[in-house]
Amino acid sequence: MGKDILTGIHFLSGNHACVEGAIAAGCRFYAGYPITPSNEVAERASVRLPQVGGIYIQMEDELGSMAALVGASWAGAKPMTATSGPGFSLMQENLGLAVMMEAPCVVVNVQRGSPSTGLPTAVGQADVMQARWGSHGDYEVIAIAPASPQECFDFIIKAFNLAERWRVPVVFLTDESVAHMSERVVIPPREEIIKRLVSRKKPSLPPEKFLPYKPGQDLVPEMPIAGEGYRFHTTGLTHNEKGYPDLSPKAQDKLVRRLVDKIRKNADQIVEYEEFMTEDAEVVLVTFGVSSRICRAVVKRARKAGLKLGMLRLIVVWPFPEKKIAELAGQVKALVSVEINLGQVFLELERIVKERAKVFLIPNAGGEVHDPDKVFEEIKQIV
Amino acid sequence: MGSKRHPMGELIREDRMPHIFCSGCGIGATISNIAEALTEIKKEIDLDKVAVVSGIGCSGRAAGYFKLDGFHTTHGRPIAFATGLKLGNPDLKVIVFSGDGDLSTIGGNHLIHAARRNMDLTVICINNFNYGMTGGQMGGTTPTRTWTTTSVYGNYETPFNLPLLLYACGANYVARWTSAHAHYIKKSFLEVLNKEGFCFIEVISACPINWGRRNKLRTGKDMVKFFLEHTVIQENPDPKDALIQMDSPILCGVFVNQDKPGYLRAMKEVLSPKLGIEEFRGDGKAKLPETEARAELKIPKPKQIEEVKIKMGGIGGQGIALLGLIMGRAASIFDGNEAVYTQEYGAEARGGASASSVIISSEKIDFPYIKSPDVMVIMAQGAFRKYRKEIRSGSTLFIDKDLVRPYDLPEGVNIYAVPATRIAEEVGRKLVANIVMLGFISALTDLFSLKAVQSALKMSVPKGTEEFNLKAFNAGYEYGQKVKRGEIA
Numbered sequence: 021m022g023k024d025i026l027t028g029i030h031f032l033s034g035n036h037a038c039v040e041g042a043i044a045a046g047c048r049f050y051a052g053y054p055i056t057p058s059n060e061v062a063e064r065a066s067v068r069l070p071q072v073g074g075i076y077i078q079m080e081d082e083l084g085s086m087a088a089l090v091g092a093s094w095a096g097a098k099p100m101t102a103t104s105g106p107g108f109s110l111m112q113e114n115l116g117l118a119v120m121m122e123a124p125c126v127v128v129n130v131q132r133g134s135p136s137t138g139l140p141t142a143v144g145q146a147d148v149m150q151a152r153w154g155s156h157g158d159y160e161v162i163a164i165a166p167a168s169p170q171e172c173f174d175f176i177i178k179a180f181n182l183a184e185r186w187r188v189p190v191v192f193l194t195d196e197s198v199a200h201m202s203e204r205v206v207i208p209p210r211e212e213i214i215k216r217l218v219s220r221k222k223p224s225l226p227p228e229k230f231l232p233y234k235p236g237q238d239l240v241p242e243m244p245i246a247g248e249g250y251r252f253h254t255t256g257l258t259h260n261e262k263g264y265p266d267l268s269p270k271a272q273d274k275l276v277r278r279l280v281d282k283i284r285k286n287a288d289q290i291v292e293y294e295e296f297m298t299e300d301a302e303v304v305l306v307t308f309g310v311s312s313r314i315c316r317a318v319v320k321r322a323r324k325a326g327l328k329l330g331m332l333r334l335i336v337v338w339p340f341p342e343k344k345i346a347e348l349a350g351q352v353k354a355l356v357s358v359e360i361n362l363g364q365v366f367l368e369l370e371r372i373v374k375e376r377a378k379v380f381l382i383p384n385a386g387g388e389v390h391d392p393d394k395v396f397e398e399i400k401q402i403v
Numbered sequence: 404m405g406s407k408r409h410p411m412g413e414l415i416r417e418d419r420m421p422h423i424f425c426s427g428c429g430i431g432a433t434i435s436n437i438a439e440a441l442t443e444i445k446k447e448i449d450l451d452k453v454a455v456v457s458g459i460g461c462s463g464r465a466a467g468y469f470k471l472d473g474f475h476t477t478h479g480r481p482i483a484f485a486t487g488l489k490l491g492n493p494d495l496k497v498i499v500f501s502g503d504g505d506l507s508t509i510g511g512n513h514l515i516h517a518a519r520r521n522m523d524l525t526v527i528c529i530n531n532f533n534y535g536m537t538g539g540q541m542g543g544t545t546p547t548r549t550w551t552t553t554s555v556y557g558n559y560e561t562p563f564n565l566p567l568l569l570y571a572c573g574a575n576y577v578a579r580w581t582s583a584h585a586h587y588i589k590k591s592f593l594e595v596l597n598k599e600g601f602c603f604i605e606v607i608s609a610c611p612i613n614w615g616r617r618n619k620l621r622t623g624k625d626m627v628k629f630f631l632e633h634t635v636i637q638e639n640p641d642p643k644d645a646l647i648q649m650d651s652p653i654l655c656g657v658f659v660n661q662d663k664p665g666y667l668r669a670m671k672e673v674l675s676p677k678l679g680i681e682e683f684r685g686d687g688k689a690k691l692p693e694t695e696a697r698a699e700l701k702i703p704k705p706k707q708i709e710e711v712k713i714k715m716g717g718i719g720g721q722g723i724a725l726l727g728l729i730m731g732r733a734a735s736i737f738d739g740n741e742a743v744y745t746q747e748y749g750a751e752a753r754g755g756a757s758a759s760s761v762i763i764s765s766e767k768i769d770f771p772y773i774k775s776p777d778v779m780v781i782m783a784q785g786a787f788r789k790y791r792k793e794i795r796s797g798s799t800l801f802i803d804k805d806l807v808r809p810y811d812l813p814e815g816v817n818i819y820a821v822p823a824t825r826i827a828e829e830v831g832r833k834l835v836a837n838i839v840m841l842g843f844i845s846a847l848t849d850l851f852s853l854k855a856v857q858s859a860l861k862m863s864v865p866k867g868t869e870e871f872n873l874k875a876f877n878a879g880y881e882y883g884q885k886v887k888r889g890e891i892a
Binding site for chain 1: 452475
């Protein structure tokens with residue numbers, strides 16, 4: 021067992037909590053390249069993983085880090101890396117490979133001010149669209165946004181579970197603010213965590229009958245791992261159920277459609293959000309990550325002032341909670357996107373809400389979180 | 404018996420034949436050499452534990468032809484991918500089989516770093532001087548004054564001397580052969596399969612269709628003839644002489660064969676004695692010693708406290724961050740309250756003023772930052788200058804009396820002063836001035852209980868210094884008591 025699950029009450033930063041959550045989830049492989057504001061993840065991983073017989077390797081760049089994650093995933097590891105904007109851009113190449121090969125892994129992206137080098141030490145939330153389609157091609161991944169160190173611990177376990185369950189890379193879309201704040205983190209007893217863990221489906225047939233890319237009812241294939249006698253082949257090329265390259269339009273349609281559908285058609289099982297005072301709300305703030313803390317404060321204040329304000333907080337950002345947004349659009353007068361970018365979740369709201377309600381954006385180019393006083397003033401105008 | 408199986412059917416995916424390689428190409432031959440070598444020793448090794456990783460390009464297709472666990476990855480990344488695979492499960496023998504453009508040009512960074520780390524991999528690098536799959540463009544290994552589709556006037560760049568590069572990076576084994584040297588390729592491969600560390604075999608390979616025909620070597624036969632006539636095999640050749648030039652012979656042989664610890668052994672040599680763990684692997688199958696689990700899970704009932712915002716400022720080295728951290732731990736772990744602790748980041752904080760903040764409340768804290776502090780703790784004049792404007796009427800200001808001279812403050816600021824640094828020096832070390840300040844604040848506020856702050860202090864300082872830090876804390880606390888009783892102004 022060793023020191024894998026540190027049951028107890030801690031006071032941890034979001035970045036440190038990510039590592040403890042990952043180890044509790046069974047992560048024993050970390051490959052990464054240092055970048056602010058994610059460094060504390062790497063530093064703690066370099067201390068903690070060897071203590072549990074795991075691997076910490078500091079790669080030469082983020083291209084290699086992400087490639088190493090996919091390799092480790094095929095060795096049977098639950099691998100993780102952490103990065104921020106510039107590094108996340110470099111990881112897109114092999115994040116696409118993980119999508120195509122269906123290799124479970126978790127990529128922590130501590131968002132900072134951007135584009136390019138931007139604001140290395142200050143907050144941003146402008147990688148929402150990149151998290152979805154940062155690599156080339158049609159695909160779907162899962163992205164989860166925590167709002168506190170406790171959620172970094174709890175949700176990264178969720179992230180590993182979803183990666184294993186759906187065989188996709190999961191982007192842990194945190195931000196500089198959540199990464200660097202410290203709060204109480206309660207790590208529950210081992211049995212409680214072990215009960216929560218999900219592992220990839222293993223081959224149910226012997227090697228001679230097994231097809232590595234034949235999907236189950238849920239569109240997810242069973243996953244062999246290297247060294248167990250399956251002698252399978254996997255490739256970034258378009259492939260058939262055998263895993264062999266098949267460059268025909270027919271094979272392309274079958275494969276890409278399945279990769280996309282396995283998330284879209286199962287979205288109900290993946291989507292997760294929190295509703296705060298939405299029952300009778302006339303205006304609902306739609307937000308995620310650290311911005312949800314600011315919105316919660318604003319909602320509380322608005323309620324005291326007699327304004328019927330509520331909040332929908334995206335826990336799973338991708339796939340997007342389309343059904344819930346459509347439902348709210350029929351109930352409320354307006355939806356207001358509050359995010360530290362110039363309108364990314366906002367685009368999704370516009371797409372789904374259409375004319376059924378008004379859609380507003382309270383933007384912020386980054387560098388600091390929204391000022392609750394200013395958000396409250398804008399909300400008063402909207403209401 | 405008598406069936407029409409491929410002669411190496413056990414190791415080659417017959418259902419993928421015919422392969423994609425052009426007539427006269429050296430890649431298929433090299434794949435055969437490796438397959439033959441593995442067939443020869445199949446009784447000695449477990450083929451289920453052998454994996455092949457390739458990148459993109461003609462040679463990159465190799466992983467698809469071996470009937471082994473095979474990974475056809477992205478352009479330039481097979482070595483990085485293989486690194487993850489090997490460290491995920493060190494029981495695997497991982498062979499990287501890919502081309503010169505893939506491994507040394509787009510993937511050059513991974514190549515040199517894997518060699519530097521002496522990563523436990525066997526790398527077969529097919530060098531055919533060009534990007535064949537995309538139609539014959541030049542790359543980082545194209546010899547000077549040869550022609551490709553993107554060097555139609557003649558290449559004026561200098562190619563990599565791969566044996567010299569790999570020698571310089573520290574690989575355990577570096578050899579070069581040509582695709583006409585089947586015997587040597589097999590021999591080298593068998594030599595390194597059980598060798599630890601980074602083992603690199605360069606195979607200069609015939610590419611008559613895309614490279615040869617633009618360089619007066621139209622057929623595979625021409626190219627093999629050229630290789631046999633233009634290569635020199637030496638014992639212990641010097642890698643400095645291995646640059647490929649069209650007007651001098653291609654130097655072949657084993658350039659490096661040494662036994663430095665491979666990555667996994669080097670890692671164990673450092674980690675095992677420190678951690679008492681014998682095995683490190685990514686798949687979670689390492690055996691670990693049993694240890695007792697911590698199980699303190701009772702969060703104390705919060706004592707009622709209105710939200711208090713505390714900001715601390717000083718200069719680097721005064722332990723301003725630690726001061727905030729101890730307060731956060733005291734409030735949240737030991738008093739059962741909510742607490743958020745943040746530090747001020749930013750380039751301007753380096754070496755200059757540094758700040759940390761703690762918000763304490765019995766309710767959940769939404770907004771994690773401080774716009775207007777209720778309590779300000781200032782340990783240096785520079786920090787006072789920087790944060791003075793945030794000090795408002797009705798708030799409380801704690802200062803190091805010898806280091807901070809307040810000025811231009813609004814009316815109604817409650818000031819408490821302590822010679823924290825001087826007291827720390829009396830206790831024994833200037834370094835603990837922050838802890839003296841903590842004791843002083845504890846005496847004059849009810850932000851946290853005495854027991855909580857002392858427990859938090861003990862868990863936050865280096866082992867063995869707890870008593871000394873408590874002494875500093877008590878000195879500050881006593882000074883605070885005296886101020887509280889009016890014995891000191």
